[in-house]
Structures are given as structure tokens and as C-alpha cells.
Amino acid sequence: xxxxxxxxxxxxxxxxxxxxxxxxxxxxxxxxxxxxxxxxxxxxxxxxxxxxxxxxxxxxxxxxxxxxxxxxxxxxxxxxxxxxxxxxxxxxxxxxxxxxxxxxxxxxxxxxxxxxxxxxxxxxxxxxxxxxxxxxxxxxxxxxxxxxxxxxxxxxxxxxxxxxxxxxxxxxxxxxxxxxxxxxxxxxxxxxxxxxxxxxxxxxxxxxxxxxxxxxxxxxxxxxxxxxxxxxxxxxxxxxxxxxxxxxxxxxxxxxxxxxxxxxxxxxxxxxxxxxxxxxxxxxxxxxxxxxxxxxxxxxxxxxxxxxxxxxxxxxxxxxxxxxxxxxxxxxxxxxxxxxxxxxxxxxxxxxxxxxxxxxxxxxxxxxxxxxxxxxxxxxxxxxxxxxxxxxxxxxxxxxxxxxxx
Numbered sequence: 001x002x003x004x005x006x007x008x009x010x011x012x013x014x015x016x017x018x019x020x021x022x023x024x025x026x027x028x029x030x031x032x033x034x035x036x037x038x039x040x041x042x043x044x045x046x047x048x049x050x051x052x053x054x055x056x057x058x059x060x061x062x063x064x065x066x067x068x069x070x071x072x073x074x075x076x077x078x079x080x081x082x083x084x085x086x087x088x089x090x091x092x093x094x095x096x097x098x099x100x101x102x103x104x105x106x107x108x109x110x111x112x113x114x115x116x117x118x119x120x121x122x123x124x125x126x127x128x129x130x131x132x133x134x135x136x137x138x139x140x141x142x143x144x145x146x147x148x149x150x151x152x153x154x155x156x157x158x159x160x161x162x163x164x165x166x167x168x169x170x171x172x173x174x175x176x177x178x179x180x181x182x183x184x185x186x187x188x189x190x191x192x193x194x195x196x197x198x199x200x201x202x203x204x205x206x207x208x209x210x211x212x213x214x215x216x217x218x219x220x221x222x223x224x225x226x227x228x229x230x231x232x233x234x235x236x237x238x239x240x241x242x243x244x245x246x247x248x249x250x251x252x253x254x255x256x257x258x259x260x261x262x263x264x265x266x267x268x269x270x271x272x273x274x275x276x277x278x279x280x281x282x283x284x285x286x287x288x289x290x291x292x293x294x295x296x297x298x299x300x301x302x303x304x305x306x307x308x309x310x311x312x313x314x315x316x317x318x319x320x321x322x323x324x325x326x327x328x329x330x331x332x333x334x335x336x337x338x339x340x341x342x343x344x345x346x347x348x349x350x351x352x353x354x355x356x357x358x359x360x361x362x363x364x365x366x367x368x369x370x371x372x373x374x375x376x377x378x379x380x381x382x383x384x385x386x387x388x389x390x391x392x393x394x395x396x397x398x399x400x401x402x403x404x405x406x
Contacts, residue, residue: 001257003264004173007162008144011175012198014038014240017147018138022131024079024117024124030150032128034135035074035194036104041236043071043112044207046214048231054083055093056115060232063097063112068203071236072110074194075100075132077123078151078179082115085122092123099129103136112234114192116179117153148177151192154400155179159268163261165199167250170243172199174254174261180231180269191269193218193233195261199254200239205246209255210235217262220294220388221270222301233262270389275397278310279372284324285385286336286378292329293386296379299327307393315340315364317350324377335380340364342373 010017017035024031045064047057075096082089093113101108115123140146148158162175180191201209214233235258245254271279282301287293300306303323309316317338325333333354341347345367349357367373 001166001253001260002164004162004164007173007175008148008160009035009175009177009194009196010141010144010147011162012173012196012238012240014198014238015175015196016139016141017143018135018140019143019146019150020131020134020138022077022124022127024077024127029152030146031077031079032131032135033076033147033150034100034104034132034139035076035147035196036139037072037196037236037238039238039240040069040110041071041238042069042201042203042206043234043236044068044203044210045112045232045234046210052083054081054115055085055089056082056113057232058090059093059097060112060114060234063109067109070110071112072106073100073104074112074114074234074236076114076151076192076194077117077128077131078153079117080115080121080123081117081119082123083119085120088122092125095125096123096128096132099132103132114151114232114234116151116192116231144175144177148179151177151179153179154274156272159265159272161261161264161268163257165253165257167243167245167253169250170241172197172241172243172245172254174199174257176261176265178265178269180272191218191231193262193265195233195235195258197235197237198240199237199243199245200241201237201245201254205251206235206237209251209258213255213259213262216259217266220386221266222298222388222390267389270391273391274400275394276391277371277394278392280310280390280392281374281387282390283374283376283385283387284379285376286380286382287329287331287384288382290384290386292382293379293384294388296324296327296329296377297386297388299323300375300377301388301390304393307390310368310392311394313365313369315350315361315368320375320377321351324379329379331379331381337378337380339376340367340373341376342367342370345370347376
């Protein structure tokens with residue numbers, strides 16, 4: 001597998017994108033993106049588990065349930081989430097789907113729609129209509145970078161990648177764009193992510209590949225503990241190469257590449273988190289079950305006290321231990337151990353058997369002062385483990401969200 005840093009959703013064969021500026025963002029930046037495949041695609045999706053969901057989530061679940069093997073397009077707007085908009089909001093989502101189908105000359109059921117932005121505002125359908133017409137006329141096979149920019153909200157930079165997989169029968173490519181900077185926390189999805197591939201994969205197999213990839217990547221990141229209402233991960237496979245990745249070694253290679261790509265994208269989301277200045281890997285090992293390890297890791301990753309200590313470069317390990325104790329997972333503190341580390345430092349043990357080790361506070365502070373470091377907590381009661389990724393909690397995060405609508 002070869003990672004393509006400048007790749008995107010249009011890197012796989014047969015995909016194009018177009019963008020437009022509808023006036024949905026006060027910044028005046030592009031706010032609508034239309035992705036199209038030259039041939040029918042199989043499709044799979046995973047969506048937010050928030051009980052409050054946007055109209056597009058409802059519509060996409062319905063569309064995929066009825067037609068997951070003949071998809072052609074994804075229409076996405078940023079700036080307005082189309083959430084808490086009632087029957088009118090759902091009608092507008094369907095209208096957006098219909099307008100995109102007309103613009104791309106395909107059937108309505110061949111279009112998925114995504115919306116992200118402010119909650120409680122109706123989509124201005126006259127602007128959406130004009131934007132979709134413009135985006136359909138602006139289709140480019142190298143438009144992935146522009147597409148990544150068009151779906152941004154509070155993101156500071158576009159996030160896109162691609163991976164090429166060499167197989168005995170030839171090569172296939174997976175491309176992706178993702179937006180996400182705040183309201184990032186597991187429970188699927190935590191952002192908008194669109195992935196494409198030119199591999200040949202049946203819809204049922206595609207979903208079976210997407211679920212573990214998402215669970216090991218996007219469901220292992222947290223910025224602020226909030227889960228969004230509209231977000232989704234969508235994967236389209238158009239089979240343009242004619243190379244099947246449905247079975248055997250080809251499927252294993254595709255699965256590994258998909259998970260790796262999704263993980264790299266998830267890391268990009270954390271690194272671009274609202275106000276984030278530090279990227280922190282939190283590994284919890286020695287748990288009885290993976291679910292227990294994940295619960296403890298997420299509790300640490302979402303603790304305001306832990307995250308502000310990260311921001312202040314304060315190696316206050318007591319906050320980490322305290323957070324682990326309220327995760328609802330039983331473990332014996334007298335068996336617990338804690339380490340911190342960074343790529344340019346040796347791992348430093350802070351706690352052994354539940355009590356502090358003999359270490360220099362300055363050494364710990366130096367590690368926490370870095371922009372990229374790790375925390376490893378061993379619970380000492382089993383063999384299960386997991387890793388989640390998070391950032392620090394800074395004054396800038398408060399400023400961004402205090403001024404989000406103003």
C-alpha cells in the first residue's frame with residue numbers, strides 16, 4: 001500500500017467533483033460540493049448515534065436501505081446543518097436530493113445528501129438550486145482538493161488523502177475527504193467523511209469492511225466529548241478498475257488499507273481540532289475487555305481537567321488516574337501503572353502499583369510541553385487494550401465556540 005498525501009475522492013478512477021458558493025457561510029467561501037461517479041456505485045454508510053439527527057441522516061438511511069448498489073452522487077452543503085427543522089427540513093433534504101439528481105442526470109434514489117453547520121436554520125432552497133446547477137457544470141476529475149475545502153466549517157485546513165493498493169491483478173485506489181474540528185466524539189460518526197474507491201465490491205461486503213475501519217479510527221477520537229447531529233461516513237465503490245476486492249487476499253489488503261486511511265484521516269481531524277495545540281495518544285491496556293479499555297480511554301480523553309493539564313504542559317498524572325476511576329470499569333489501583341512518552345523522549349514511568357515512581361518533574365513537564373505525546377495506562381487486570389486520540393483544551397476552543405454564531 002502506498003499513501004498518496006495529495007490524493008482525494010477524485011484520485012480513484014471515474015469520480016469527479018464540482019463546488020459552488022451559495023452564500024450559506026458568512027465568510028463567502030465555497031459551501032456546496034457535488035461528487036459524481038461516471039458509473040453506478042455500491043455504497044455503505046455509518047451515521048451519528050445522537051438521538052437528535054438531521055434530515056439528511058434520516059434521508060440517507062432510507063436511501064441506502066432501498067438502493068445501496070446503484071449510487072451515483074453525493075451532494076453536500078456546509079454552513080447549515082438542517083437539524084431541528086421539522087417536516088420542512090426533511091422536505092428540503094428530499095428537494096436537494098432531487099435537484100442534484102436532475103443536475104447530474106441520474107435518478108433521485110442514486111443521490112445521497114449531507115449537511116453540516118448551524119442547527120435550527122432552514123436551507124435556502126433557491127440558493128441550493130443555483131449552487132447545485134453550478135457545481136454540476138464545474139465537474140473536474142482533479143477537483144478533490146476544492147471539494148475538501150467546500151465541506152469545511154470551523155476547520156482550519158482541508159483534509160484529504162488517498163491510498164493505492166497493489167494486487168496481483170493490478171492496483172486499486174481509495175480516496176477520501178473529511179471535515180471535522182469540533183463536536184468530535186465516538187458514537188459515529190463525529191464528522192463528515194466521504195470515501196471513494198475504484199475497486200469492485202458488493203454493497204454488503206462494502207459495509208462489512210467499513211464498520212471495523214470506522215470503529216478503529218473515527219470512533220477512537222475525541223475533541224470535546226460532543227457528538228454531532230448530522231454526521232456520516234459514506235463509502236462509494238464504482239468498480240472502474242474491474243478488480244474485485246470482495247474475497248481472499250485482495251479483501252484483506254483492501255480492509256487493511258481502508259482502516260489505515262481512515263485512521264490517518266481521524267488523526268488529521270484531531271490535529272485540526274478547535275483550539276488544539278497538542279496531539280495525544282491515550283493507550284489503555286491490561287483491561288478485562290476491549291470495551292472496558294475503550295471506556296477508560298474515552299473517559300480520560302474527555303476529562304476537562306486532563307485536557308487542560310495537557311494545554312498547560314502540566315504532568316498532573318493524578319487527574320488521569322482520577323478520570324480512569326470514574327469510567328465505570330472495575331480495576332485494582334494497586335496493579336495499575338502509568339507511562340508518558342514522546343517521539344523524541346524515552347518513555348517515562350510515573351506510576352507503578354498505584355503509587356508514584358521516582359522521576360523528575362522537569363522530565364515529565366518536558367514531554368507534556370511537546371506537540372505530540374502519548375499516555376499509557378495499564379490497569380493490570382486483563383489482556384485487552386485500545387488506543388484513542390485526543391487533543392488539549394485551550395482558551396481558543398472557548399473563543400471559537402463562544403463566537404460560533406456571532
